[in-house]
Amino acid sequence: MDRRDLDYEVYIGIDVGKSSDYLVALPRDSDEPILEESVRQSEPEIRRAQAEASSHGRSVVCVDQCDGFGLFAVRCARSVGLDVVHIPPRSFRRLADAYGEDKTDPIDARIIAQACRTAPWLVEPLPERSEVVAEIRVLSQRRAETVRDRTRRYNGMHALLQMVSPALEELFSGNRLHSALAIDVPAAYGGPNGLRDAGEQAAAAWASELPGCGARGPRKVSECFAAIADETVTVPAAQIIEREIMREAAKVRETNEAVSEYDVEIERLCALAPEVSVLNSVPSIGRVYAAGGAVGQILEGEEAQGREQAPEGRDDQRGQERLSPRRAVPGVLRAQARRGEVGHAGDLGSREEARQPHIRAIEERKAI
DSSP states (O other), X not given: OOGGGOOOSEEEEEEOOSSEEEEEEXXXXXXXXXXXXXXXXXXXXHHXXXXXXXXXXXXXXXXXXXXXXXXXXXXXXXXXXXXXXXXXXXXXXXXXXXXXXXXXXXXXXXXXXXXXXXXXXXXXXXXXXXXXXXXXXXXXXXXXXXXXXXXXXXXXXXXXXXXXXXXXXXXXXXXXXXXXXXXXXXXXXXXXXXXXXXXXXXXXXXXXXXXXXXXXXXXXXXXXXXXXXXXXXXXXXXXXXXXXXXXXXXXXXXXXHHHXXXXXXXXXXXXXXXXHHHHHTSTTOOHHHHHHHHHHHHHXXXXXXXXXXXXXXXXHHHHHHHHOTTTOOHHHHHHHHHTTOOGGGOSOSSHHHHHHHHHHHHHHHHHO
């Protein structure tokens, strides 16, 4: 699909949301919507609205999010044979800024549809992704979220340790933060009171049986008791704090296991994706990180197809300066709009000209 030649009879703009989508369908030669309504995020509702809009001729669906909340609308459109494009968030924000209207779902959906119809170089084709690439993307996103959650748990656990025993917190800080013993000891005993209640001999015997620790376990326990030997004061709510330390440490251990499971699954899928092997061949880059980089590059390449091509009838270099989302900034956009150039927001003429179709539709609705 050439984004500069989106020649359709109906342009369906969808502003996707968590619980509902707002859909506006515009015909090729009119600003009067064929269909304008809010639909729930359910397959029957989305299919019905898309079918009703596409019944007026060959149609294209344009969304502002192709992943996350927008994934369902994209899949529904493709399942019935509709072409799908999307407008990148950066382009959409600048286009909405050129319109200068308040941000509402109906306005956003209309802007999306008008951009697809009037400024096709602003939208990006949305090719089908292979199942393997889609799976790697989802797993990489979930892994990244789990790692962030693990970091939050680490920080919470050490903040609590600092409250009851600065010496213990210092013992498990720095490069030793992510060692197994730095999690296992707080998970088992919480803090200084839990260690003292268990006793050094019992704690050392427990640590000696931890997998892969060997002599390091009893030695670390001995360091813990040496660290808390000079701490005689008890802080308020120490029992509650140490209980929460144990809970946070257990959550850290769970997230560690989840990350390891994601790594195994991602590595298995990477063997089926030739794109990953290119990055994986670089020294010191493993398959998990190569997968994240490769998937990002694959998707960026898919969504940027044709970005290097300026619209017909334009000087290529000037078109690049205006249309490149990395080079245009809102301040420049507004300055161009005041001069009668819309810049990155599309070759729609002056700012007022760009806003006229939407203003007329609003006035007509008010008149009714």
